[in-house]
Amino acid sequence: MIDITQIFKDRALFSTTRLNELRKRIADLPEVKDFPNLTIFGTGSYARQEAGEYSDIDVFFLCKGGPQDLDEPHTRELRLFGKLIEVVDAMGFPRFSNDCQYLTILHTDDIVRHLGSPNDDKMNYFTARMLLLLESKCLYGDTTYNEITQAIVSSYFKDYPDHTQTFQPIFILNDICRFWKTLLLNYEHKRNTSSETPEIKTKQKVKNFKLKFSRMTTCFATIAALGSYSVPVTERQVIEQTCLTPHERLKTISGRVPGATQAVNEVLERYAWFLEKTGLPTEKLQDHFSDKQKRTEMFDVANAYGDSMFKLLQILDTARASGIKPGLLRYLVI
Numbered sequence: 001m002i003d004i005t006q007i008f009k010d011r012a013l014f015s016t017t018r019l020n021e022l023r024k025r026i027a028d029l030p031e032v033k034d035f036p037n038l039t040i041f042g043t044g045s046y047a048r049q050e051a052g053e054y055s056d057i058d059v060f061f062l063c064k065g066g067p068q069d070l071d072e073p074h075t076r077e078l079r080l081f082g083k084l085i086e087v088v089d090a091m092g093f094p095r096f097s098n099d100c101q102y103l104t105i106l107h108t109d110d111i112v113r114h115l116g117s118p119n120d121d122k123m124n125y126f127t128a129r130m131l132l133l134l135e136s137k138c139l140y141g142d143t144t145y146n147e148i149t150q151a152i153v154s155s156y157f158k159d160y161p162d163h164t165q166t167f168q169p170i171f172i173l174n175d176i177c178r179f180w181k182t183l184l185l186n187y188e189h190k191r192n193t194s195s196e197t198p199e200i201k202t203k204q205k206v207k208n209f210k211l212k213f214s215r216m217t218t219c220f221a222t223i224a225a226l227g228s229y230s231v232p233v234t235e236r237q238v239i240e241q242t243c244l245t246p247h248e249r250l251k252t253i254s255g256r257v258p259g260a261t262q263a264v265n266e267v268l269e270r271y272a273w274f275l276e277k278t279g280l281p282t283e284k285l286q287d288h289f290s291d292k293q294k295r296t297e298m299f300d301v302a303n304a305y306g307d308s309m310f311k312l313l314q315i316l317d318t319a320r321a322s323g324i325k326p327g328l329l330r331y332l333v334i
Contacts, residue, residue, distance in 0.1 A: 224316060225244075228256045257319050
């Protein structure tokens with residue numbers, strides 16, 4: 001029997017300890033002072049408070065305003081990124097992905113202005129915005145981090161004044177669904193453009209497995225939590241959820257929809273199994289996907305996990321926690 005509470009507790013302690021050390025080292029860098037309105041936040045397993053010994057760290061940089069507000073912004077970026085790479089190496093984290101491709105400073109003026117536009121995807125605004133809201137932990141610039149979060153959440157509530165008694169956060173729910181579909185499409189693109197060596201195939205299967213658990217949970221734990229509120233749903237409620245990890249969001253659902261408690265517990269129990277399995281060394285985890293029988297067993301559990309999450313959404317839909325018709329699933333599908 002898996003001790004769910006202990007697994008989440010151990011992972012949270014490990015994640016918090018490492019992130020606190022990283023926060024301290026970043027704060028000591030003089031280069032961050034070159035950006036008066038900068039926030040740096042981590043995403044991925046560390047931000048979800050479920051990292052293990054072999055987890056990497058993903059980092060994003062946001063500045064309030066626009067790039068025109070700084071002199072020599074690119075030079076400042078290079079100096080900061082160079083120091084941050086040294087910090088990450090010194091702490092023993094895996095190297096940043098794709099040869100540091102995503103080390104860039106984004107600006108909130110651009111993120112809000114291009115929300116939903118072609119540049120939203122092209123300039124990485126979409127990913128940064130979604131990860132900020134769905135799974136982030138501030139590493140530097142707490143005040144700026146909170147102000148940017150508020151500004152981005154507010155961009156989804158422009159219609160609220162006209163629907164103060166019946167507002168549902170359809171805009172942000174649609175954006176989260178779009179993010180999930182984009183993750184699936186990105187996976188297929190990488191799979192179809194990769195060399196077909198056994199080693200690469202195995203790595204792709206591991207990524208697919210993680211996609212079915214961690215990324216799916218990041219999106220749908222948030223959708224479920226927001227869908228469990230009665231109308232009107234407010235900016236404050238959305239921001240409260242952004243402050244929680246995905247599994248913490250799931251736990252809040254039972255308080256609003258008691259009939260969903262069993263379904264929530266089932267989701268958490270299966271997710272704890274996932275954390276246990278992905279805590280293995282990389283080589284051992286990949287061995288599970290090299291063996292056909294073990295691989296089938298792993299994906300059977302992953303598919304069952306997806307069924308559990310969908311069951312939760314169905315319960316929330318039936319409960320009509322929002323108090324109006326139609327229910328949650330209607331807006332997720334059409």
